[in-house]
Amino acid sequence: MNISVIGTGYVGLVSGVCYSELGNNVSCVDKDPFKIEILRNGRVPIYEPGLQPLLNSNAAQGRLKFTIDTVEAVAEADLIIIAVGTPPLPNGEADMQYIEAAAKEIAQAMNGYKVVCVKSTVPVGTNERVRAIIATHYSGQFDVASLPEFLREGTAVKDTLHPDRIVIGAESERAAQLLKELHIPFTNEIVVTDIRSAEMIKYASNAFLATKISFINEIANICEKVGADVIEVAKGMGLDRRIGASFLRAGIGYGGSCFPKDTKALIQIAGNVEYDFKLLKAVVEVNRHQRFGVLDKLFQALDNVYGKTIGIWGLSFKPETDDVREAPALEIIDRLIELGAKVKVYDPKGMESFRRMYDHPSITWCEAAMDVAQGSEALCLLTEWSEFVTADLAQVEAALARPVLIDGRNVFSLDQIRNTGLAYYPVGRPVFHNKSQYSQEVI
Numbered sequence: 001m002n003i004s005v006i007g008t009g010y011v012g013l014v015s016g017v018c019y020s021e022l023g024n025n026v027s028c029v030d031k032d033p034f035k036i037e038i039l040r041n042g043r044v045p046i047y048e049p050g051l052q053p054l055l056n057s058n059a060a061q062g063r064l065k066f067t068i069d070t071v072e073a074v075a076e077a078d079l080i081i082i083a084v085g086t087p088p089l090p091n092g093e094a095d096m097q098y099i100e101a102a103a104k105e106i107a108q109a110m111n112g113y114k115v116v117c118v119k120s121t122v123p124v125g126t127n128e129r130v131r132a133i134i135a136t137h138y139s140g141q142f143d144v145a146s147l148p149e150f151l152r153e154g155t156a157v158k159d160t161l162h163p164d165r166i167v168i169g170a171e172s173e174r175a176a177q178l179l180k181e182l183h184i185p186f187t188n189e190i191v192v193t194d195i196r197s198a199e200m201i202k203y204a205s206n207a208f209l210a211t212k213i214s215f216i217n218e219i220a221n222i223c224e225k226v227g228a229d230v231i232e233v234a235k236g237m238g239l240d241r242r243i244g245a246s247f248l249r250a251g252i253g254y255g256g257s258c259f260p261k262d263t264k265a266l267i268q269i270a271g272n273v274e275y276d277f278k279l280l281k282a283v284v285e286v287n288r289h290q291r292f293g294v295l296d297k298l299f300q301a302l303d304n305v306y307g308k309t310i311g312i313w314g315l316s317f318k319p320e321t322d323d324v325r326e327a328p329a330l331e332i333i334d335r336l337i338e339l340g341a342k343v344k345v346y347d348p349k350g351m352e353s354f355r356r357m358y359d360h361p362s363i364t365w366c367e368a369a370m371d372v373a374q375g376s377e378a379l380c381l382l383t384e385w386s387e388f389v390t391a392d393l394a395q396v397e398a399a400l401a402r403p404v405l406i407d408g409r410n411v412f413s414l415d416q417i418r419n420t421g422l423a424y425y426p427v428g429r430p431v432f433h434n435k436s437q438y439s440q441e442v443i
């Protein structure tokens with residue numbers, strides 16, 4: 001198939017590369033000439049494991065092109081996939097300006113029957129809007145279809161090549177057939193629905209996963225008060241197949257470019273039809289609060305943070321990505337600086353993108369994990385990168401000015417901590433102090 005992907009970001013680039021891996025001819029289009037230049041030079045502008053070699057091999061075989069020319073890319077394509085951003089407006093609603101602009105550009109380049117799909121996460125009714133925009137400029141035949149994307153950053157290539165399911169929202173048999181043919185090499189698990197249901201499946205899935213996280217985080221907060229261990233609780237719950245073990249990792253809450261934005265967008269979508277989505281509002285509220293648990297623990301350990309140096313391990317919203325959009329680290333660091341702390345930070349891949357978004361003279365940008373620990377009065381682990389998880393805790397303890405470790409992702413076991421003199425503050429598990437036994441201290 002000849003495919004054109006409009007928007008070469010985290011989703012468009014990974015999808016485009018993976019479709020070319022199936023033997024299709026793919027043109028990835030982006031408005032950003034700088035990004036296209038990097039890609040044409042054979043480099044991946046984001047950090048996404050496994051993407052670089054796939055990009056290079058498909059580009060070398062002539063199946064994968066990068067361009068800023070939407071008209072040419074659309075004219076050559078049988079299938080056009082819109083993967084532009086849908087960032088939140090101040091009221092939480094998804095900003096449709098990039099989708100609408102892309103639809104207009106596609107419309108002006110149409111030269112025969114094509115299927116235009118929306119892979120971006122969009123409110124119910126958006127595909128109909130895209131159809132209407134194209135129809136005002138182009139009178140020939142075409143179909144629109146919803147093709148929501150479920151990949152996760154950090155495992156995006158694997159998720160795309162081996163998805164749990166593909167959802168296709170289509171109203172024409174011809175469009176559904178074309179999309180089924182494209183995706184059958186990835187999986188047999190293909191769900192074909194009407195367009196509106198497909199658009200809703202995406203928001204409902206993200207909202208449900210976010211709900212699981214806020215739920216376990218509230219259980220964690222109660223565990224801290226009653227002296228239970230949320231890791232044991234989640235394990236015991238997760239073995240029930242009706243519940244499932246995934247997305248029950250308590251911590252400092254969810255971040256990223258999807259859950260925060262999509263939960264708020266769904267609340268707005270509901271509000272627009274006069275439905276008050278109370279449960280999801282609570283999920284968002286719990287998540288907003290959860291990250292500040294790190295500060296409560298710092299106060300508990302240090303009394304106050306004014307003038308103190310606090311080390312931060314991890315800036316990206318999760319490991320294996322350089323994406324810092326809505327990362328909990330942002331608000332935690334901002335608050336620490338507001339309270340007069342000095343902050344030392346390190347992230348294996350997210351330093352540059354974080355610094356572009358947030359910089360301050362009170363931040364020391366370190367080049368290695370141990371540099372952060374050196375002389376800090378507490379160390380906070382905010383992202384569970386493997387180099388933090390496998391760090392030598394004796395070395396960490398020796399480097400710190402005070403042996404305080406706040407583990408925002410529950411990555412260390414008590415057996416590891418027991419051999420150190422660290423005061424250990426995990427989430428939803430009892431605090432452990434200096435080689436003494438489990439403390440039932442209330443946090």
Ligand SMILES: NC(=O)c1ccc[n+]([C@@H]2O[C@H](COP(=O)([O-])OP(=O)(O)OC[C@H]3O[C@@H](n4cnc5c(N)ncnc54)[C@H](O)[C@@H]3O)[C@@H](O)[C@H]2O)c1
Nearest residue numbers: 007008009010011030031083084085086098102120121149
């Ligand atoms: N990031 C994820 O993990 C993920 C997963 C599933 C779904 N989604 C959804 O996919 C969509 C894209 O997300 P993303 O993270 O890839 O965004 P992104 O910001 O990384 O990429 C969007 C790209 O679109 C380009 N663009 C904007 N308008 C354009 C136009 N008219 N023509 C050509 N290019 C244009 C931008 O320059 C940018 O490079 C969003 O709706 C998001 O909610 C994201």
Ligand SMILES: O=c1ccn([C@@H]2O[C@H](COP(=O)(O)OP(=O)(O)O[C@H]3O[C@H](CO)[C@@H](O)[C@H](O)[C@H]3O)[C@@H](O)[C@H]2O)c(=O)[nH]1
Nearest residue numbers: 149150151152153213247248249253254255256258317318
């Ligand atoms: O048990 C868990 C699982 C995740 N998280 C946090 O939740 C956030 C999101 O994690 P994850 O879902 O792994 O990453 P994303 O790349 O944001 O992927 C989500 O958002 C994408 C964009 O819509 C969807 O395509 C994916 O299916 C959906 O998982 C991160 O901050 C994680 O730290 C937890 O706190 N506890």
